Amino acid sequence: MAKDIKKSRNGFESRRRACTALLALAAGTGNATSADDPLQDTVRDAAPAPPQDDRLYKSYGAAALEILGFQLVLNRVDHAFVRPDDYDVSIGSIRRNLRSSWVVDRDPFEINQLGHPYQGSVYFGLARSNGLTFWESMGYAFAGSAVWEIAGETTPPSRNDQITTSFGGTFLGEALYRMANLVLEEGYGLSPQWREVAAAAVSPPLGFNRHVAGGRRAALWASHSPAIYGRLQLGVGGITSNNVGPSLAPRRNEVAADFALDYGLPGQPDYTWRRPFDYFLFRVRLSNVQGVESLATRGMLFGAPYGSGRNLRGIVGLYGTYDYLAPQVFRVASTGLSLGSNAQLLLSDHYTLQGHASAGIGYTSTGTTSASTSGQYHYGFAPQAMLTLRLIGNERFAFELAALEFFDGKLTSAGPNGTDRVFRGDASLTWRVSGHHAVTLKYLTSRRTFAFENVPERQQRRDTVGLYYTYQFARGFGAVN
Structure with missing residues (x-):
């Protein structure tokens, strides 16, 4: 090892x-x-x-x-x-x-x-x-x-x-x-x-x-001015629940940096989604414990917009996905395709709801960090799903929920018999203090349920609650007018 x-x-x-x-x-x-x-x-x-x-x-x-x-x-x-x-x-x-x-x-x-x-x-x-x-x-x-x-x-x-x-x-x-x-x-x-x-x-x-090439071959690429939401968070997280299972990982709190970007948000009337990744989301989280603790991107490969009046705007299509997750006690990664949608709903003049939902299949690998046994390293094509919601209020606060799940990865796996299921959940409340500056209270949960021969443990879990300083690249939270 x-x-x-x-x-x-x-x-x-x-x-x-x-x-x-x-x-x-x-x-x-x-x-x-x-x-x-x-x-x-x-x-x-x-x-x-x-x-x-x-x-x-x-x-x-x-x-x-x-x-x-x-x-x-x-x-x-x-x-x-x-x-x-x-x-x-x-x-x-x-x-x-x-x-x-x-x-x-x-x-x-x-x-x-x-x-x-x-x-x-x-x-x-x-x-x-x-x-x-x-x-x-x-x-x-x-x-x-x-x-x-x-x-x-x-x-x-x-x-x-x-x-x-x-x-x-x-x-x-x-x-x-x-x-x-x-x-x-x-x-x-x-x-x-x-x-x-x-x-x-x-x-x-x-x-x-x-x-x-002096910029000739790599000339500035035409982005067509997408609507974006980006933020950087720096803070500390304390463990509230920790079940290491067969992992040898120590119990440690963390100092973390968390970056997120949504690119090409629906709701902008003069923007089109004709090229791959005209919409994508990107997430990366770094910590003093794991280094790269998570990395994910989802981009629409083919799709089309939809809407109803001025209140509902969305896109629907096929997304290319890459996910890497290593929350100390276990790890999972997947490369796949999903059918999904992004949408924005104007609830009133002051409140906006944005969200993403997708489901598909990916080539997935799961395993235990510093495992004492080798039968838990698992490859195979596996179903996966993702859901995110962001409620924006008066451009003053945002409440966000995110859930990502990977199911049994044994559809084509030739490895040892077993089942694996991983869930990652994120809930956060961000309050804008002034200009681009905000504070965030964040809850993260990472859970794995599995069953392998000769492995008595069946679960792993790690939950943290953290307080973060948040810098937003724009004053708002991504609501597209």
Whole structure:
């Protein structure tokens, strides 16, 4: 177990170092929904060049060469720093992998479910920032993943890595690409130089190409001014309920940072949802205990708007989903597709209700943190569902509920017999104190119910209550007028 944890940390760190190396090489070569936001004046004063349509500049060859270059750097970094060394690639290992059957590997959870999707987001981002469309970039991420599985590692190619790298990387990569472009376009009070730095931190591939090509291939992308709601929370959480089950995780309170963004909210009359991820939600939570405690994105791939009068506005369609959840005692991750809807209902002149509901199926993995037994690591296609509600009152407060559930992951699993069910719930009350500043009282619950042979425990649970400072990018809570 200690070796797996060390490999997990080293492997994920190697991917971060490779991205940093590419950015260093590049450097050597080369709307808020609230109308009364004072930051908008600063944004207009330092506005960048007008956005370009993403079809104007394309370079298929540059995208392919950059992905191969990134893989070469990543392979050499992994070979130098990761043990055991699965990266001493040779002609013989490539031939062996070409003839090998694809398997389900058992690499550490963070490598398979966090490291590989992020690696795929780099493939996707390099293609996207060379002017390729969403679907073309997904193809490049898929091809890049296959090349890595065969020629980037000496171990047999892994079908679970192919899924999470290609599709999880695409759904994560498009959200990062859009957010980086949003920083470049809106600015949020940053100088042009700091916009570039911030955008590169969000999407290193975009930052790389903006330096290498002088912004031509990675020109500012046309967002069409989506309605957004974004907030950052910093605070502490104390444990109110803790059932570790078979986990060896210690009981620890946490200091956490929680970022959320809703992009392309319905209700804006002149905005259309014709391109993949014209609507998406993005959530990430970091803690002093787990590092990345949760990461999720949901983006509409195909869909259409609907409404009734001026009070009800919504979108409905097919969503691409990526979820990673590791609340100390257990972990779950999924890449999938869901049918769902987002809507806004104006209850009165002062109260607004917003929500999201979706259900579908994803390739899911669950396991126990620092488990003393190995029979609980479970792969398979599993149903999943998500529901969020936000009640906004007088732009003064918001009450939010969120629920995410993953059901039995054994539809196609060839692993040990067993059942698994994970629930994540979030309830929070945010009160705006002044301008962009607010305070939030938050309750989080993470629950897992499972049954495996030779494992006497059946449940795991961790509940926390926390107090957070909240910074909102606009004065309001996302109500679209």
